[in-house]
Amino acid sequence: MSASLAFDLLLAAALLWSAWRALATPDIFRAVVLFIVFGLLLTLAWARLAAPDIALAEAAIGAGLTGALLLDAVGALGSRKDGAP
Amino acid sequence: MTLNEALPLAVLASSLAPGLIIFALPESRIRLRTALNLFGALAKLVLVGVLLAGVAAGEDYGFRHAVLPGLELVFKADALALLFVTLSALLWLFTTLYAIGYLEGSPHRSRFFGFFSLCVTATMGIAMAGNLFTFFVFYELLTLATFPLVVHRGTPQAMRGGTVYLAYTLGGGALLLTGIVWLHGLAGSADFAHGGYLSALGPDYDGQLQLVFLLLIAGLGVKAALVPLHGWLPRAMVAPAPVSALLHAVAVVKAGAFGVVRIVYEVYGVEFAQSLDLLTPLAVAAAVTIVWGSIRALFQDDLKKRLAFSTVSQVSYIVLGVALFGPLGTIGALVHLVHQGVMKITLFFCAGNYAETLGVHKVSEMDGAGRRMPWTSAAFTVAAFGMIGVPPLAGFVSKWYLGLGALEAGMPWVLAVLAASSLLNAAYFLPILHRLWFRSRDGAWPEEHIPARGGLETSPLLLAPPLVTAAAALAFGLLASSCASPLDWARLIADREYLSWSP
Amino acid sequence: MIPLLKRVAVILAAASFAGALVVAMLDLPAPTVHLPAAVEANMAASGVAHPVTAVLLNFRGYDTLLEVGVLLLALLGVLAVTGVRAAPRAVAPAEPAKRMLARLLAPLMMLVAVYLLWAGAIQPGGAFQAGAVLAAAAVLLHLTGILPGWGAPGPRLRVSLAAGFLIFLAVAGALLARGALLAYPPAQAGMLILLIEAGLMVSLGLILAGLFLLLSRDSGDEA
Amino acid sequence: MTDPVAWLILLPLVWATGAFVLGPGRGARLAIGALLVQCALALQLAVEVLAYGGRTHPVGGWGAPLGIDLAADGLSAVMLLLAQALALPLAVYARAYFAENAPTVRYFWPLAGFLLAGINALFLAADLFNLYVTLELVGLAAVGLVAAGGTARQVAAALRYLFAALAGSLLYLLGVALIYGAYGTVSLETLAPLVDARAPAAVWIAGGLMLAGLMLKTAIFPFHYWLPPAHGGAPAPVSALLSALVVKASFYLILRLSLDVFAPLAAAAATVLGLLGAAAIVWGSWQALRTDHIKMLVAWSTVAQLGYLFLVFPLLAPDGLALQAGGMQAIAHGLAKAAMFAAAGVLMLATGRDTLVGLAGVAGRVPLTLFAFGLAGVTLMGLPPSGGFLAKWLLIEAALTHGQWGWVAVVIGGGLLAAAYVFRVLRQAFLLAPADSRFHPVPRSMEWTAFVLAAASVLLGLRGVELMALLARGAA
Secondary structure, eight states, rough: HHHHHHHHHHHHHHHHHHHHHHHSSSOHHHHHHHHHHHHHHHHHHHHHHTTTTHHIIIIIIIIIHHHHHHHHHHHHHHHHHHOOO | HHHHHHHHHHHHHHHHHHHHHHSOOOTOOHHHHHHHHHHHHHHHHHHHHHHHHHHTTTOOOEEEEEEEETTTEEEEEHHHHHHHHHHHHHHHHHHHHHHHHHHHSSOHHHHHEEEHHHHHHHHHHHBOBBHHHHHHHHHHHHHHHHHHHHHTOOHHHHHHHHHHHHHHHHHHHHHHHHHHHHHHHOOOBBBBBBOSSSSSGGGGGHHHHHHHHHHHHHHHHHHHHEEESOHHHGGGSSSSSIIIIIIIIIIIHHHHHHHHIIIIIIIOOHHHHHHHHHHHHHHHHHHHHHHHHHHHHHHOOOOOHHHHHHHHHHHHHHHHHSSSSHHHHHHHHHHHHHHHHHHHHHHHHHHHHHHHHHOBBBBBTTHHHHHHSHHHHHHHHHHHHHHTTTTHHHHHHHHHHHHHHHTTTTTTTHHHHHHHHHHHHHHHHHHHOOOOOOOOOOOOSSOOOSSOOOTSSSHHHHHHHHHHHHHHHHHHHTTTTTOOOSSHHHHHHHHHHHHHOOO | OOHHHHHHHHHHEEEEHHHHHHHHHHHHOOSSHHHHHHHHHHHTTOOOOOOOHHHIIIITTHHHHHHHHHHHHHHHHHHHHHOOSOOOOOOOOHHHHHHHHHHHHHHHHHHHHHHHHHHHSSSSSSSHHHHHHHHHHHHHHHTTSSSSSSSSSOOOHHHHHHHHHHHHHHHHHHHTTTSSSTTHHHHHHHHHHHHHHHHHHHHHHHHHHHHHHHSSSGGOOOO | OHHHHHHHHHHHHHHHHHHHHOTTEEEEEEHHHHHHHHHHOOOHHHHHHHOOEEEEETTTOOOOTTSSSEEEOOHHHHHHHHHHHHHHHHHHHHHHHHHHTSSSTHHHHHHHHHHHHHHHHHHHBOOOHHHHHHHHHHHHHHHHHHHHOSSSHHHHHHHEEEHHHHHHHHHHHHHHHHHHHSSSSOOHHHHTTOTTTTTOHHHHHEEEEEEEEHHHHHHHHTTGGGHOOOOOOOHHHHHHIIIIIHHHHHHHHHHHHHHHHHHHHHHHHHHHHHHHHHHHHHHHHHHHHOOBHHHHHHHHHHHHHHHHHHHHHHHOOTTTTHHHHHHHHHHHHHHHHHHHHHHHHHHHHHHHBSSGGGGTTHHHSHHHHHHHHHHHHHHHTTTTSSSHHHHHHHHHHHHTTTHHHHHHHHHHHHHHHHHHHHHHHHHHHHHHTTTOOOOOOOOHHHHHHHHHHHHHHHGGOOOHHHHHHHTTTTOO
């Protein structure tokens, strides 16, 4: 087994794991963090598939922008909960 | 488009166009609405007159228009169609006059007359349909256009009547549609033709054709009020009197009966239908309906309901005549189509007059009404005697030919049915006449709306139509043998129908 | 919490579906049609040197046109849902060091964006990526309190949001009027594509930034 | 302006963007003007296809499989005609509607423009991936329109709709990816000769995934769960557009794919699709009979009527009857449903209530609208002389020709069920109004557009010959 194949398999496993954890975890904040991790892993995967264009877009939009928005939403949810009597 | 193509369309348009305009009219334009109604009715009569003269001289009037590849709307004004067209056009005029008087001052008259005109258009379409597809189009249109009239009053009772009416007629329509599409698949898009067009299919299809016949008759039987499909008719009597008079006594039930005529004579062909053993069961169904309807009528105290059950019974005379294998039965059936219409509309007009003038709705409230309303009661009496079959009234002529037809067809049991029916007719009409003329009134009328004034027992618009139609019932009987009588016309049709196969 | 049984069932279903997919993929014969060869053969007429850009803006430029429409539509959806809002609240400014960093980084990111756009003609990059970097710069500025969130966009902002798409449409329409939709004449292809991409970069950057700036809670009316 | 095909896509994109630039609530006149042109273009295309057969437009001048082709044949010409013919009166209606209900939907015009562009592009696409893009365009615009009302209920319905639409798109996209993996192309024209019944397993899976995705978007039973809240809850012009057009788009795609490219695989699913259609008719009608809200009733009726479209699949045959039935049903239902939602909008505006009970007495107050509702009902019931009647006639004939009796019973029974729920409304309308009821005046243009649409759905039944001839036109 070559090193690159091992890396690919590891990457695939990590992708599946992060996706599953993001779905299954009950804590929203953790789920969002896992989602961002998933996005970054996906960026790596695109890069490994020799598609740098898509890797770039995934990093910027999939992980960055979406992640920031989700974090913001979690924050808003938290503040609303705190504000409630 | 030639003139001969345009005339049938003009007959349709003469009620459709006024109807559509009337829908758009505001409630307050009473004069214009009345003018449109009368103009339409008179124009239709003129057109029908032209058609009658032409058909008697052997002209062909027809119009075709393809709606889908292989599917055509066909209109054909042949002798049979004109029998029904003439009847409806004449009675439409009288009913319109009556309705104008009847609905004076009540709300939603634009809507009423709009749908009323649509109903007449649908009836004309049914009469002039040249193939089953066209027939079905107008048959369903008639259902839709009558519903708003049945529920016109907007009371919960009217709603219930309307729902029952719809359930029956739409169900019947579904059966009819199945049968028609089935035939379309077997025989293609064929026009109605003397002697039918199905006998060419060959013996392999006999079973299917019998089944289709059952579907078609069941579908038509709902409107023709064949027992046990008649349940809607008495309940639809919640409608205003002109609706009961023209539509439920004449147009709707006749549409069903007329469909049976077309199916037996011009789709299957009477000889082919006989060879498939279809006619005897039809005759039995009709006989059962005749007797059952009369029996039920005996026990109704509500005048309109009694008349409704009487309709159930009387319309089946037409079906019975069709099922009698031979030209005399055919004549009896066709002439009864006209005679029953004239007599029954008279009875309903009179019933409406009693209700509108005196508030009398029940037989038991009619004591002494003959003295208060002699003209109306005279018309009622003529029509009732006609229904019983007393010579020389119109009803006698129909029953005479039906009896002769039964003997010709070798079905003497039909004579017994006719006799029993006449007895029953007498049993439910004579008590009414007795109350009208020979009992005296003690106390006031239930609800006297229109007082007697200046020798007139009720408003002239309500009085004239029944008098005219009663006179017609008398004339059709007395002058039956003259030319241009309904009987003469029925003979002409029977000649043409049977010419195609009889030696 | 999902009951255990349901969870197992879902996992089993997903696993068997994935298994079926893998088996089916391994079973695949070589594709009948070989498009990369066709792309290679027509590169010269495409007006650009990078095959991905050639496919995105030329060979399948129509898909891209519609996709830009989808992005604008997404923004429209957000605008429609967020409804009428009062002027956005000012964001609490971040610490001076962070703001300093942001002020420094933002122009740099714009520069990177322009470079990505320019480079798209010959190597990976292009309007989408450039727009994404621009949007990231805007988000950064917003998070440090320099750029306020958006309320309802005014006329000038609406024009800028739509400009890229409108330029694309105008080019497509002009080309359609003289022949086929988006059929560039080879001589002007490079120039037209660059024009389209430049417009797209600005508008896509704004659209992506807008998705954040409209939805971010700082622009919200909750308080 | 030679080729109507590409202009039919560009034009709505232009006015949609233009309306966005103009700002919230504006762009109605722009849209109506452009829609007039679009109607003319669709008519021109229909006439040309009828005369010369189908045509393709190679976008970018490359031609498939390297580039993308737009293709117009009889089926797409008919659908394009329907889309423009629906959009124009609905635009007139919407203009009056939003003038009455001032700020409810702020970006209606740009969203509607994108929706129409997506629909036109979908009817013209001849490329599996391009179809995905058009599906996204249509789906997102539709979700946006549902959400744009802005109330919590509408946003919730939109979110549910969004998930269904996205899941459908993703399933479809996965299928497209598998097809590309198997054949190396996504052009329908190139694929058609390659796909046969001995296709590799991946192609069968792909077909199944795409079908499932499209069924989700069409909301055929049991995937209908998202439709009633979305269509029933949206503002009336939006409901009309969605029910009349949007669900037809994904149905069109299923039909198109199972007629051309996937014909060798489609037979396997035909009976199942037919059975789902039958279930949809029964279930949708039943729910329509139970609901107390006018617009929910109309929305459930859409669920039921979609069932008829799926009855087409088991009956597809070279005789073309079933295809004609499908085309006729799509058009007739489109017109009738648009009319019905438009009429429901007027009724709700006039009575100020959204329940059936609140309708008592409207027969005397807004008779034209009630008449429109009734006419549309005639089409849905399949009573003559409507287009719906011809569709049912053709369906029954096709079923009888193939000796498949069960479908006949479904069609007939479905018509009776439709009658039952339509007359629930009409009955209520004929009741006497309670003394305390108030009626608001309604703009005439709203009443008339509803009526025109309804009348068109009925009169269609008198003139189907040209449409059927157009439908029978294949690709050149």
